[in-house]
Every structure is written in structure tokens, then in C-alpha cells.
Amino acid sequence: TGCTAYKGGGAINIRGGQTVEITSSVVAHSTAQYGGGIAAHSSVLHVSASHIEANVASDDGGGIAVLGSAVLELKNTSIRDCVVTHAHPKLHGGGALSVYLGARALIEQCHFVGNRASYASSIRVDDATSTKLHATILDIVHPCASTGRGLPATLGASIEIEVPRN
Secondary structure, three states, rough: OOOEEEEOOOOEEEEOOOOOEEOOOOOOOEEEOOOOOOEEEEEEEEEEEEEEEOOEEEOOOOOOOEEEOOOOEEEOEEOOOOOOOOOOOOOOOOOOOEEEOOEEEEEEEEEEOOOOOOOOEEEEOOOOOOEEEEEEEEEOOOOOOHEEEEOEEEOOEEEEEEEEOO
16 A cells, blocks of 8 residues: 555556465555556456555556456456546556456456546456456446546457346
8 A cells, every 4th residue: 555666556566477366455545657556467366355446557557457468357346546647548548447468357246436547437448358347337427438438448359248137
């Protein structure tokens, strides 16, 4: 909590094929260029029953950024009040989460609330292998990625959105 990194992962930076599991944790008030809270590059990241809060990135993934051949499994976790501050429209973004450069993500039973970016306030998916999403997203004001508020910005990516049944 409260860490700063010059490049990736304000609090946690995972690289080099590592596998990391984060459970019942809080990652908050950290800052980086990408992955304000957590960055995973060419690694495997499992996050469950955790809170990612009030992290800031200048370019991508205010809460979490996964890139390269990274794999993210995000379950029963909230990403709240994370921000991308200087995102160039259509190049960077994802206030809560950014999945790009060949990364993959599985998102289940998660909540995204109050995240902000000039492009894709909740989730940015760009050049990702695949992303599956089953989450509650409360950031959407207009469901249009070009407004900078929405779910998700997809460029050259495959995304499957499953809406929970009540």
C-alpha cells in the first residue's frame, strides 16, 4: 500500500514467467506508469477475494495491467476508484484493468466501481488473446468506448461477456 514504481506495478510487479497468487488482500494507494496497483508481464496472476483500491497509472490499468503472454484469473474481487491519468485516447486506458499485448484474462464475480480513464473507464482489452468477463460493472455512464466510459474497449481482441442470471 502506498508504493510508487517508475514503470510497472506500483505495489506489485510480476515478471519473468512467475506464478503469483494474491488472496484476501488489499492493494491500495499505489502509483506507476502501467498497473498502478499490480502489473503482470509474461507471468500468471491469480487474484481472489481481494480489494484493489485507489491506485493510479499514467498510461494503462489503474488497478491492474496484464501484458505480454500474461494470464490473469480474477475472482470475487473488487476494483474501486482506480484511475488512468494521462491516457491517450484509443492508445491507453482501462481505469480498473488493462489486458493487452497478447495477455489473457478470466474475470468472474468481480465488481468494478468508480474507476476512471479517458478511454475505457472499466476495462481496456487491446491485442489480447482472449478475455472472459462475468462481473458487475458500475462505471458505465455511456456504453460507448469512444466516450472514455465503458466496457470494454476492444481492438483486435476476442472478448466474451456473460451476463449473470438472477
